[in-house]
Amino acid sequence: MVLQAIGLMSGTSLDGLDICFARFEKQEVWTFEILKAETISYPKNWEEKLRNSIHLSAEDLLEIHSEYGFYLGELVKNFIKKHQLENIDLIASHGHTVFHQPQRKFTLQIGDGRAIKIKTNLPVIYDFRTQDVLMGGNGAPLVPIGDEILFSQYEACLNLGGFSNISLKINNQRIAFDIAPVNIVLNKLVQKFNKSFDENGDLAKTGNINEGLLSKLNSLNFYQQSHPKSLGIEWCNENIFPLFEQTEMLDILATFTEHVSQQIANIINEYQLKNILFTGGGTYNTFLVEKIKAKTTAEIIIPHKEIIDYKEALIFAFMGILRLNNEINVLASATGSFADHSSGVMA
Template identity: 85%
Template sequence: MISHAIGLMSGTSLDGLDICFVKFEKQDFWSFQILKAETIPYLKNWEDQLRNSIHLSAKELLELNSEYGFYLGQSVKNFIEKHQLENIDLISSHGHTVFHQPQRKFTLQIGDGRAIKLETNLPVVYDFRTQDVLMGGNGAPLVPIGDELLFSQYDACLNLGGFSNISLKINDQRIAFDIAPVNIVLNKLVQKFNKNFDENGDLARTGKIDEDLLLKLNSLSFYQQSHPKSLGIEWCNENIFPLFENIETIDILSTFTEHVAQQIAKVLNENQLKKVLFTGGGTYNQYLIEKIKAKTNAEIIIPEKEIIDYKEALIFAFMGVLRLNNEINILASATGSSHDHSSGIIA
């Protein structure tokens, strides 16, 4: 069985829309080949709209859901034309997360898949998280199905994006959970220096670690909770940012980087992991990677750029393929829902 799918991913760090065209093949096991991939940076008006979407009224949010759906459709249509792609079986869209409160039985990823279908005239799978949340799950992390079927040669897969999350096998069960916020906090801090991100962690490297702040961060109750567990921007607004008052931004950067490294190393060490695949934008933060390596004996594997940048878009493409074939694409052991299931609305 061979499928060609396009995955669309927009992360919480808002650095752009990831588009990934992938060939999937299943014989005895699944394999993949990324054929084309690129990130479309958001123009300022889109970045502002998505960043502020959490504050919109219900009517404004519904309008943005449609408008962003057409934007996604136009973006993928341009991508298809630019690369002269053919034989596309489906488009699979994560959407952009506005709200994520699984404990209250809701999550919202905007970007109406029906608008994408109208623009492209191709089958679209979207809204992967809601069904899981309604089934008592966290609706996250979802990528473990891809880690299980496409990246099983590693003991664990760790993503450093807006949040860091990990998936690994314990007693033959694939579990996954969010570890700590990463770029969603670091990127916001460096805006004070007129930067979008801290390149190589160079700014954080020049700051001092504030031991009081580090203790407060490490003492947050989330880090003591058992999995499954997940994080959202609301949690950061409530628990992280209020701790930063009256501290120099450069020292917060340094301290928060140390905090992330400690939390990640703790998870790697507790689970005695030997070989861990690192992906996501935070992988380019050399200062953070150095700090993690110094605190663990685990071998940290950093793959080629395509996998670092597009692993999530790749796996959402894969989840769409599984959904169209009515195969399991969400693992209850990872999200905490009542059972494994095949999730996503098909347009």
């Protein structure tokens, strides 16, 4: 069986839309090949719209849900035309997360899949998270199904994105959870320096660690909770940003980077991991990665750029393929829902 799909991923760090066109083949096991992939940066107006969407009224939120769906459809249409793509079986769209409160039984990823279908005239699968939340799960992380099937050669897979999350196998069960916020905080902090991200961690490197702030960050209740667990921007607004008010900006960057490295190293050491695949935009933050390496003996594997940048979009494309075949694409052991299931709304 050979199927080809486009995966769309818009991360919480708002650096743009990842589009990945991949071929998946199933013989004894599933294999994949990324055929074309690119990141399309958001123009300023869309970046601001998405960033402010959490503050919108119900009516305006419904409007942007449709509008963003048509915008995604337009971007995909252009991507298909540019690369002269053919034989596309489906588009799988993650959407852009506005709200994520699984304890209140809701999560919202805007970007109506029906609008994408209208623009592209291709089958679309979207809204992968809601069903899991309704089934008592966190609706996150979803990527572990891809780690389990496509990246099983690694003991663990760790994503350094807006949030850091990890997936690993314990007693033949794939578990996964969010570890700590990363770029969702760092990128917001460096806006003060008119930058969209801290390249190589160069700004953080110039600051000093504030031990009092570090202690407050490490004492946050989330880090004591057992998995499964997940984070959202609301949690950062409530628990992280208020701690920064009295501190010099470069010192905040240095301290928060140290905090993230400690939390990630704690997890690597707790599970005695021997090798871990690192992906996501934060992998380019060499200062952060070196700090993590210094705190653990595990082998940290940095793959080629295509996997660093597009692993999540690739796995959402794969989740779409599994959904098309009505196969399990969400693992209860990772999200905490009451059963494995096949999730995603078909347009």
